[in-house]
Amino acid sequence: MEWLKRSKNQLLILVFLVPGIVLGADSAPVGQVIFLSGGAVAIHEGEKRPLEQGAGIQVGDTLVTGSDGYVHVRFVDSGLISVRPDSEVVIDTYQFDADQPQAGKVKIVLRQGVIRSATGQAGQRNKSGFRVNTPIAAIGIRGTDFVLYADPSLARLAVNAGGVVMAPFGGSCDPGAFSPCSGDSSAELFASAAKALLEVRGGDDFARVTSDGPSPDELIAPHPEEAGLFDAFISGARRTIQSKIGLSSPGAESYEDGLEDVRRYLKEETLVQQAFLLGSAESSAVLPRDRGLDSDPEIVWGRWGYYAGNDAGYQSISQLLYDDRQYALLNTVFAMLEDRQTSRLVPESGRATFKLNSYESYIKRGSALEEAGISNPALIIDFDQNRFATRLDVHADSLPGVIQVLGAGDLTEDGFFHSDANSLSQIDGVLSAKALEAGMLFDYQVSPGVNAVGATQWVNNKSLQ
The missing domain is CATH 2.60.120.1440 (Jelly Rolls)
Incomplete structure (x- = not known):
């Protein structure tokens, strides 16, 4: 364990x-x-x-x-x-x-x-x-x-x-x-x-x-x-934790297998194809961790203390909770939080595209974290179909090449979204009160014992116009 x-x-x-x-x-x-x-x-x-x-x-x-x-x-x-x-x-x-x-x-x-x-x-x-x-x-x-x-x-x-x-x-x-x-x-x-x-x-x-x-x-x-613990567990965290006990196991056995999985998956999921193309229009260079598009985000994250290390910039989850926030999503490395009084109003129709504002990403080997960068980010939410799709390219010195994190799944009526069982990555996300922001956690198995993990915060392109 x-x-x-x-x-x-x-x-x-x-x-x-x-x-x-x-x-x-x-x-x-x-x-x-x-x-x-x-x-x-x-x-x-x-x-x-x-x-x-x-x-x-x-x-x-x-x-x-x-x-x-x-x-x-x-x-x-x-x-x-x-x-x-x-x-x-x-x-x-x-x-x-x-x-x-x-x-x-x-x-x-x-x-x-x-x-x-x-x-x-x-x-x-x-x-x-x-x-x-x-x-x-x-x-x-x-x-x-x-x-x-x-x-x-x-x-x-x-x-x-x-x-x-x-x-x-x-x-x-x-x-x-x-x-x-x-x-x-x-x-x-x-x-x-x-x-x-x-x-x-x-x-x-x-x-x-x-x-x-x-x-x-x-x-x-x-x-x-x-x-807070039960709300997070029931609304979104349950699926994240279930994936870690063998009920689903997204990811590849090797880097080469992962490349083949991407090619196969792109043929199967139309919305993922669109997210892939949208991401291709973004910069292929590694993006800064904070692009400054949103100076006061409603959705934030922190790392569990076990993974704090000697990082002076480590964000304490306990401090975020004390700032009148509650759990929204959890994964192995991060917890994503939102304001306690959040009441989501999810659009009933239309489509939204989101631009990555900030992120924190690592290659995880056991308890060791290697810093990773992200490029070509894209997030699409189709409110007519209650579906989402995303693309992120992950870069790290130890990787043999770029890791393409792809995923798609359903959007719930209360604003949470989770990847399907056949997605290549474990994706869990949440919309802000008026769907002007999105928070998303990802976990992709690069190879056995090696995972690309991250927390991301996105801004609806509509709010940037």
Whole structure:
């Protein structure tokens, strides 16, 4: 595994899992603490160990938080949970093979307190193999971000995205099973039911939807960092992280293979052809990192502390967050951030071309970064088709030649864009509030163990006229 650390804000992100390895057996870590505030411990086979930033989490661990304790754990399938104060959570089962995600099995037991959970690949690909148990009820998922409260006499949850099904134990609802419990005793809740809660009370033989009583967030409030992490994870970062656990592997086996891939890809994607030609009209010389087209960008980026090195110009992500910004996109080296109050208005029609304003790019070998330059940049967004395409040529002294980073994919209604599975590069981007700017992260495998990575900020040509 390759782990990525962020020092100042106590953040560490799982970014790579070798395909073909089944995690969840023996003592192999199945997750890692990416955020910690206050007191928390893990108990395993009677042995207690204090939790700290970067700590591995194993099957069989019981996570216990104190009255001020908050723990966020990212799992090997890109699942994410937040454990809030005065809570106790057991990682009962976590089986995941990146080559066979549909065979994954997950069971988490919330004995007391509150957790927030965003489903990873194991649950997304095998919903019948994902279960959260409380002392009195079972929760299954429909592809979900939910917040759950539990104690010995109450299970209550709210759904932020997707849906869940809940049922009390008894009859055909077995605590030892993995699949969601169904039948007359169960009830479903979806995010579309605003302010509704789903609950089972002690002694009840059915689950019910209600709007009475405090929500899990009101019972135990989230940490201020929680919303930003989950929003970034769900809106854009999830796909970035999934690509690092073997679910897709863009890039070439060698530089020569990459040249052939470019020729093939250009024949397949019309919008990429147009981006390629648009980039050809730009300078073929390496551009300065900041072209000065936008002196006050809405979208900015920083490097994770693990990659800070001795760079005096290193931009701290924690400082950017404290400047009233929130996560928008993440990749192995960078985090892209935007104003917390951003409300995007995405055009419904037309086409926009963007000019590269600023960038930071490297050739990455393990934890070592070699500075790289960019030429021939182009970004096109077709709002009629909700598609994008981009081209960037990457230059570095160690490369045998120029690397052409190409990608295309869909634009979401909330202004995020992500490359298709057949793209040569992993591309994740976001538009600013009025689509006058775009931020984009890229990651291209030059050869095994060698990647071209970068963060870029673009200006809509319309705003330059």
